[in-house]
Amino acid sequence: MKARLIDWPTFISALILLLAVSIPLIIFPEAGAQVVNEANKFMTGNFGILYLLLGLLAFVFLIFVAFSKNGQIKLGNREEKKEFGTFSWAAMLFAAGIGSSILYWGMIEWAYYYQGPPFGLTPESKEAISWASTYGIFHWGPIAWAIYTLPALPIAYFYYVRKKPVLKISEAVRPVLGNLVDTPLGVVIDVLFMFGLMGGAGTTLALGTPMIAEGIHDLTGIPVTLGLKAVIMLICTAIFAISSYSGLSRGIKVLSDVNLWLAIFILAFIFILGPTVFISETTFTSIGLILDNFFSMATWLEPFRNMGAFTETKFPESWTVFYWAWWVVYAPFVGLFVARISRGRTIKEMILGTMIYGTIGSLLFFGIMGNFGLYLQLSGAFDVIGFMNEFGAPAAIIAILHQLPMSSIIVGIFTVLAIVFLATTFDSSSYILASVVQKTVQSEPLKWNRLFWAFTLCLLPLVLMFIGDLEVLQTASIVAGFPVIFIMFLLAWSFLKASNNDIRASKDYQSPTIHINRKEILEKQKKEK
Numbered sequence: 001m002k003a004r005l006i007d008w009p010t011f012i013s014a015l016i017l018l019l020a021v022s023i024p025l026i027i028f029p030e031a032g033a034q035v036v037n038e039a040n041k042f043m044t045g046n047f048g049i050l051y052l053l054l055g056l057l058a059f060v061f062l063i064f065v066a067f068s069k070n071g072q073i074k075l076g077n078r079e080e081k082k083e084f085g086t087f088s089w090a091a092m093l094f095a096a097g098i099g100s101s102i103l104y105w106g107m108i109e110w111a112y113y114y115q116g117p118p119f120g121l122t123p124e125s126k127e128a129i130s131w132a133s134t135y136g137i138f139h140w141g142p143i144a145w146a147i148y149t150l151p152a153l154p155i156a157y158f159y160y161v162r163k164k165p166v167l168k169i170s171e172a173v174r175p176v177l178g179n180l181v182d183t184p185l186g187v188v189i190d191v192l193f194m195f196g197l198m199g200g201a202g203t204t205l206a207l208g209t210p211m212i213a214e215g216i217h218d219l220t221g222i223p224v225t226l227g228l229k230a231v232i233m234l235i236c237t238a239i240f241a242i243s244s245y246s247g248l249s250r251g252i253k254v255l256s257d258v259n260l261w262l263a264i265f266i267l268a269f270i271f272i273l274g275p276t277v278f279i280s281e282t283t284f285t286s287i288g289l290i291l292d293n294f295f296s297m298a299t300w301l302e303p304f305r306n307m308g309a310f311t312e313t314k315f316p317e318s319w320t321v322f323y324w325a326w327w328v329v330y331a332p333f334v335g336l337f338v339a340r341i342s343r344g345r346t347i348k349e350m351i352l353g354t355m356i357y358g359t360i361g362s363l364l365f366f367g368i369m370g371n372f373g374l375y376l377q378l379s380g381a382f383d384v385i386g387f388m389n390e391f392g393a394p395a396a397i398i399a400i401l402h403q404l405p406m407s408s409i410i411v412g413i414f415t416v417l418a419i420v421f422l423a424t425t426f427d428s429s430s431y432i433l434a435s436v437v438q439k440t441v442q443s444e445p446l447k448w449n450r451l452f453w454a455f456t457l458c459l460l461p462l463v464l465m466f467i468g469d470l471e472v473l474q475t476a477s478i479v480a481g482f483p484v485i486f487i488m489f490l491l492a493w494s495f496l497k498a499s500n501n502d503i504r505a506s507k508d509y510q511s512p513t514i515h516i517n518r519k520e521i522l523e524k525q526k527k528e529k
Contacts, residue, residue: 005446009187011437014194018456021195039479044317044325047482048301051324052316054485056298059146061492062351065153069514070499071348075160078515082344090357091260092341092428097148097334097358099425100208100418102140106365107397109136110374111385118300118315133366133374134286138297139323140362141290145355147327150488151335152350154495156342161502161516167340167435169193169332169487175494190436192483196329197429198457205461208422209233210394215415218398219408232419237458239423259424262417266410267368273405274368275375282374283367328484335491336432346513347499373400430454 025032044051065071074080084092110132117128118135154172158164164171170186180186212232213224222228239255271279290297301316342350376382382403388396401411433453434445444450503514505521 005438005440006449007190007437007439009184010190010194013187013191014437015456017191017195018198036479041317043479043482044321048317048321050485051321051328052299052301054328054488055143055147055324056295058150058488058492059143059298062146062149062153062355065495066348066351069503070496071346071351072512072514073157073161073347073499073503074344074513074515075156075342075347075350076344078517080344084341086353087260088257089341089345090353090361091256092424093334093338093354094358094361095256095259095421095424096337096428097145097330098140098362098421099204100211100421101204102362102365103369103414103418103421104208104211104393104397105136105140106362106369107373107400108370108384108388108393109139109366110370111377111388111393111396113319114374114377115385116313116315118313118319120313129374129378130285130289133282133371134289135297135319136366136370137283137286137363138290138294139320140366141359142355143298144323144327144362145358147324147331147488148334148358149338149351149354151332151491152338152342152354153335153347154491154498155336156339156350157347157495157499159339160343162498162518167336167432167438169336169436169491173487173490173494175497176490189487193332193487194433194436196484197333197433204422204425205233205458208236208418210392211397212415212418212422214394214398215411215418218402218411219415233458233461236419236422236426237455239419255420256424259417259420262413262420263365266413266417267364269410270372270404271368274372275379278375279368279371282371283363286367287363325482328488331488332484333429333432336435337428340432340435376400376403426454426457430457433457 025036082089113135114128114132115123117123117125117131119131121127121131151169151172154175155167155169158172158174159167168186168190170181170189173189174181177185181189209229209232210224213228216222216228216232217224297320300320302313338350338354345353373384377384382399384396384400387399391399398411398414401407401414404410430450430453431445433456434449437453438445438449502516502518502521505524506514506516
């Protein structure tokens with residue numbers, strides 16, 4: 001009976017696509033890398049405007065929905081209580097959406113902007129300093145979380161309001177595509193999402209594993225080798241497999257809570273014992289810069305790059321377009337996960353909570369960790385950029401932590417935090433992948449299904465790491481995620497179409513919190529016919 005719950009066409013198609021991409025990369029790594037990189041350059045160079053347009057429209061659309069009648073709709077029955085408290089809810093959505101990547105980029109991203117600033121500014125100039133501490137916050141800020149939140153709207157609506165026991169991207173676009181969802185087109189939509197997620201997970205592993213390896217090397221003296229990185233991957237896999245197997249309440253919730261408390265501790269430690277005034281003032285100034293230049297930053301594409309009088313920086317393609325493409329790849333997964341944990345909340349609470357808590361969390365990491373590193377550079381206490389250019393970013397991150405009091409303890413906590421952050425992202429990913437390949441998800445996906453996708457998530461990055469091509473997987477996922485742009489527009493359209501129809505048919509549309517009784521609506525429609 002349990003085997004009948006599996007959507008085998010989607011399950012098998014996702015595996016076939018994964019193997020079809022990974023096997024040629026393993027057999028012909030150099031040729032495969034070249035093809036994927038050329039495809040990535042073509043996508044970001046020619047269609048960057050689509051990514052930036054999607055990000056801006058998603059942000060405006062969600063603000064509109066949050067304060068409209070649609071935002072008052074409750075996800076669940078009239079008396080439904082919130083399944084998770086605000087702290088655990090915020091911890092889970094932040095851990096799922098960010099992962100250990102924020103520890104990596106939060107600490108070191110400013111160094112790249114300082115050396116290669118936007119808007120054609122002079123590297124390492126006074127102007128470059130301000131933008132170096134600002135652009136990371138922007139890239140991980142409201143637009144990123146808006147892209148994440150958009151898919152959550154139709155998915156949560158169909159799951160909790162229309163009582164469809166299916167967590168699928170294809171099901172969420174049914175109001176627009178109709179019965180086409182039941183054809184191979186529906187499978188294609190779900191498989192593209194799954195492949196993008198597996199590739200995006202490879203990106204997270206690509207950044208997290210070397211950083212964790214450097215932390216372990218610093219604490220134990222064990223040299224950083226492929227063997228050490230493989231062991232780290234397997235340990236992380238075991239952790240998130242156990243967490244995913246345990247389910248939402250016992251596994252993922254507990255791990256996310258632990259993750260958040262560790263993060264709060266290390267951020268507070270750096271803020272209090274580091275250059276508190278510099279961190280506060282620089283972060284506050286960065287917020288002002290973003291507010292003053294938000295739309296300029298969100299739409300800058302360097303249109304004069306091919307004209308001789310202008311210097312091409314490739315900053316938009318290398319950073320903003322790439323980040324937006326990365327968020328798009330992850331968006332359906334995070335949307336599915338946010339939808340799953342938001343029972344009992346209104347649409348408005350889900351939108352504003354995700355965007356606000358997510359942005360504040362990212363702001364704290366970049367503001368505290370990033371500006372601590374920037375302070376070391378500007379004060380001359382430690383040459384972060386020189387060290388990074390010589391030994392690499394992961395080693396530089398650990399070296400920055402060594403400028404703190406009780407540095408060995410802090411490095412240990414940071415390394416554990418990176419492992420837990422990695423695990424919280426992957427247990428959420430495996431949970432959602434298992435949900436997508438099931439025909440129904442009444443409570444939670446089958447345990448063996450969750451375990452299968454937990455180990456599948458690790459397998460491809462592990463193989464590609466040994467041939468040195470994790471970056472190729474990252475780039476491939478961005479290319480594969482291109483069709484998701486159009487799926488995102490379908491998701492927004494589907495939500496508005498379904499929710500507007502139900503609001504018009506509901507007796508409860510004037511309430512502060514709208515409860516839509518689908519049973520009453522369907523009975524009313526039958527009588528009218």
